[in-house]
Amino acid sequence: MSGFFFVAWPVLAWALAILGGLYRYFTLRYTYSSLSSQMLAPGSLYWGSVPWHYGVVPILIAHLLAGVFPRAAAAAVSPPTALLVLETAGLALGLLSLVGLVILFARRLGPALRRVTSGMDWVVLLVLLVQVVTGVAIALFVRWGARWYPYTAAPWFWSIARLAPDPSRVAVLPTLAQIHFMSGFLVIALFPFTRLVHLVPFPITYLWRPYQVVSWLGRRGRGRAGP
Amino acid sequence: MDVRAQISMVFHLDKCIGCHTCSIACKNLWTDRRGAEYMWWNNVETKPGTGYPTLYEDQARYRGGWRAGTDRPRLALGGRASLLARLFHNPRLPALDDYYEPWTYRYEDLLGAPPGDEQPVATPVSLVTGEEMEIEAGPNWDDDLGGSGTYALNDPCLAALTEEERARLLDFERLVFFYLPRICNHCLNPGCLGACPAGAIAKRGEDGIVLVNQEKCRGWRMCVSGCPYKKTYFNWSAGKAEKCILCYPRQETQQVPACMHSCVGRIRYLGVLLYDAGGIARAASLPAAELVEAQRALVLDPSAPDVVAAARASGVPEHVLDAAGRSPVYAWVKRFRLALPHHPEFRTLPMLFYVPPLLPVMATTTSGRYEVVGDELLGAADADRLPLRYLAALFTAGEVAPVAEVYRRLVAVRLHHRAASVGDVPAERAARALAEAGLTAAEAEEIYRLGALASFDERFVIPPFSREAAIAASGDVHDHQEEEGAGFLVPPRRGW
Numbered sequence: 001m002s003g004f005f006f007v008a009w010p011v012l013a014w015a016l017a018i019l020g021g022l023y024r025y026f027t028l029r030y031t032y033s034s035l036s037s038q039m040l041a042p043g044s045l046y047w048g049s050v051p052w053h054y055g056v057v058p059i060l061i062a063h064l065l066a067g068v069f070p071r072a073a074a075a076a077v078s079p080p081t082a083l084l085v086l087e088t089a090g091l092a093l094g095l096l097s098l099v100g101l102v103i104l105f106a107r108r109l110g111p112a113l114r115r116v117t118s119g120m121d122w123v124v125l126l127v128l129l130v131q132v133v134t135g136v137a138i139a140l141f142v143r144w145g146a147r148w149y150p151y152t153a154a155p156w157f158w159s160i161a162r163l164a165p166d167p168s169r170v171a172v173l174p175t176l177a178q179i180h181f182m183s184g185f186l187v188i189a190l191f192p193f194t195r196l197v198h199l200v201p202f203p204i205t206y207l208w209r210p211y212q213v214v215s216w217l218g219r220r221g222r223g224r225a226g227p
Numbered sequence: 228m229d230v231r232a233q234i235s236m237v238f239h240l241d242k243c244i245g246c247h248t249c250s251i252a253c254k255n256l257w258t259d260r261r262g263a264e265y266m267w268w269n270n271v272e273t274k275p276g277t278g279y280p281t282l283y284e285d286q287a288r289y290r291g292g293w294r295a296g297t298d299r300p301r302l303a304l305g306g307r308a309s310l311l312a313r314l315f316h317n318p319r320l321p322a323l324d325d326y327y328e329p330w331t332y333r334y335e336d337l338l339g340a341p342p343g344d345e346q347p348v349a350t351p352v353s354l355v356t357g358e359e360m361e362i363e364a365g366p367n368w369d370d371d372l373g374g375s376g377t378y379a380l381n382d383p384c385l386a387a388l389t390e391e392e393r394a395r396l397l398d399f400e401r402l403v404f405f406y407l408p409r410i411c412n413h414c415l416n417p418g419c420l421g422a423c424p425a426g427a428i429a430k431r432g433e434d435g436i437v438l439v440n441q442e443k444c445r446g447w448r449m450c451v452s453g454c455p456y457k458k459t460y461f462n463w464s465a466g467k468a469e470k471c472i473l474c475y476p477r478q479e480t481q482q483v484p485a486c487m488h489s490c491v492g493r494i495r496y497l498g499v500l501l502y503d504a505g506g507i508a509r510a511a512s513l514p515a516a517e518l519v520e521a522q523r524a525l526v527l528d529p530s531a532p533d534v535v536a537a538a539r540a541s542g543v544p545e546h547v548l549d550a551a552g553r554s555p556v557y558a559w560v561k562r563f564r565l566a567l568p569h570h571p572e573f574r575t576l577p578m579l580f581y582v583p584p585l586l587p588v589m590a591t592t593t594s595g596r597y598e599v600v601g602d603e604l605l606g607a608a609d610a611d612r613l614p615l616r617y618l619a620a621l622f623t624a625g626e627v628a629p630v631a632e633v634y635r636r637l638v639a640v641r642l643h644h645r646a647a648s649v650g651d652v653p654a655e656r657a658a659r660a661l662a663e664a665g666l667t668a669a670e671a672e673e674i675y676r677l678g679a680l681a682s683f684d685e686r687f688v689i690p691p692f693s694r695e696a697a698i699a700a701s702g703d704v705h706d707h708q709e710e711e712g713a714g715f716l717v718p719p720r721r722g723w
């Protein structure tokens with residue numbers, strides 16, 4: 001059982017995410033979109049989307065960084081005050097994202113938004129709800145996540161990445177944490193099949209691209225136009 | 228000099244009869260799809276009025292276009308990082324209600340109605356929710372000053388007028404209005420393009436047409452805010468930005484854009500302008516008073532030998548140069564200085580120009596009889612028409628002098644031709660008007676011809692685009708599959 005959940009499932013999830021994402025990018029690029037519903041209900045989007053994203057994006061980045069650099073993460077939270085500050089900030093962001101998510105969920109029940117909501121949109125919102133609720137519960141009841149994450153989850157990720165899977169350290173964690181892991185990989189697996197693809201093409205290049213873009217015919221540019 | 232060609236347009240507002248044929252032609256061709264029903268790439272609005280979408284000209288609210296910077300303009304929307312921080316919710320995006328909720332009618336209600344004493348009625352249903360709805364707004368809700376107390380009174384350009392002028396405008400018996408047909412201006416310094424985080428919008432180098440690449444668009448919808456004219460739209464069903472494509476697939480096959488081809492009033496002109504691309508940044512960051520002249524200065528004379536040489540050096544093909552030489556747009560904008568850009572203070576350097584409407588009050592009926600105003604034709608022109616300050620707010624960033632110049636010219640042409648054809652205007656008055664306007668009799672004749680008699684082929688001078696040939700010349704055609712030309716390999720369906 002733990003072999004499937006802690007070894008096969010993460011591998012499968014990443015494989016689906018990467019291969020599915022690439023396949024979708026190269027065959028159905030048109031479908032990569034935020035699928036914004038702002039025009040139809042701008043007010044409720046503000047109260048849902050802003051708390052949600054400002055909550056979840058920093059949390060996601062923290063999870064990623066601590067997973068990739070476990071030693072630095074462990075060192076960062078070794079002073080008790082740092083731990084307390086980080087945990088409090090994490091909990092606050094978690095609650096913020098939870099509030100946003102609930103509003104995002106509720107607004108989709110309205111008549112206009114229901115028409116632009118696919119089945120997969122509901123699946124995504126539900127899975128994310130599970131993910132955020134278990135995350136917040138962990139912050140409250142399985143203390144202190146920032147402390148144990150670098151010694152349990154991070155080595156487990158690395159063991160899979162090194163192709164020598166060792167789930168022993170996560171197998172002993174409380175069920176709540178295990179649910180959070182499993183649904184976390186479900187979020188990853190869902191990426192290419194849902195609107196979640198919208199965060200992959202984050203337009204960071206906007207920071208340095210020239211303001212004006214002129215396209216000339218043919219890759220080799222201008223001077224070749226017309227007979 | 229970096230010379231480029233731009234397909235640009237002139238709309239002669241005196242000739243617009245507000246029939247909306249252009250809008251319908253465009254809608255039938257391009258926006259008759261789910262999520263696009265509310266879009267009017269071509270719309271015709273009544274001025275004074277709040278326009279479509281409501282109050283789009285009010286940049287305190289929408290922050291479209293650019294602000295003057297020291298050496299180059301800056302996006303009014305904000306800096307690059309702050310734009311990215313607002314992707315999750317764009318506070319400057321118009322809502323569907325700022326346009327209108329699109330609807331259709333349940334026509335089965337008519338056909339399936341049981342026999343009875345009352346006429347059956349087709350119930351309106353929303354194209355968004357599919358449910359029955361009250362129609363509260365629509366395209367051209369304020370057509371011909373309908374509800375002018377709500378719409379005309381709130382026109383942002385009226386801010387330029389005095390209290391008294393405003394009151395006079397709304398004095399119902401003397402109400403004046405005109406129509407303003409609008410499409411994308413295919414600007415030299417597009418705000419939509421500057422604001423697109425994904426870099427999905429580009430200006431085509433060969434003809435200046437501004438296009439959204441639907442495969443690159445990620446639905447960040449900043450272009451809608453960046454365009455001060457609100458001529459990029461967000462397809463709420465497909466999740467993509469869409470805008471006027473200047474009918475490039477038609478133009479590439481030598482057909483005239485649908486809105487122009489169908490224009491009943493023959494108000495539209497299309498042709499090539501040559502311009503100096505190196506001067507764009509400077510021309511868009513000058514003080515407001517200099518903008519109109521700076522934009523005119525960017526436009527180059529296609530008959531000047533040095534311009535032709537520079538254009539050849541910049542790779543402008545011969546057939547485009549030839550079309551530029553016959554361009555009616557060049558005649559209106561630069562030779563005759565009669566066409567003005569719409570809201571140059573938005574600093575996008577729009578390439579659609581308007582010949583402002585003359586709108587003279589020729590007669591009144593206060594006594595129940597038709598009485599000619601003043602003792603001479605067009606004599607009282609200044610007092611009894613839309614205040615010049617209003618037109619200046621619309622076309623010259625508030626500068627009255629360039630609008631007044633256009634009016635002197637327009638009136639002079641009319642007096643000259645009236646003197647010649649009807650003879651009730653004294654020849655010396657016509658001559659005086661021409662002199663004041665700085666026109667010769669031959670030029671006035673030419674303007675009259677271009678405005679009143681120009682044939683289809685004189686109004687629309689489209690160079691051969693020869694896109695296929697150009698692609699072939701630059702390599703293997705198969706290198707460019709999915710990159711060039713029109714059309715999709717996969718049907719453009721909403722993602723999931």
Ligand code: HEM
Nearest residue numbers: 034035036037038049053056057060104124199202314315
């Ligand atoms: C990294 C940068 C991100 C950007 C720029 C971004 C941007 C957006 C945008 C523009 C929307 C559409 C909002 C609208 O309806 O107008 C959206 C929706 C959404 N985003 Fe993100 N997002 C990001 C990250 C994330 C992450 C990390 C998650 C979760 C793992 C996420 C989950 C969602 C969900 C579930 C929705 C749909 C909300 C709804 O039901 O309407 N996003 N995002």
Ligand code: SF4
Nearest residue numbers: 411412414418419454
């Ligand atoms: S008018 Fe057209 S080119 Fe100019 S900013 Fe708007 S959409 Fe872009």
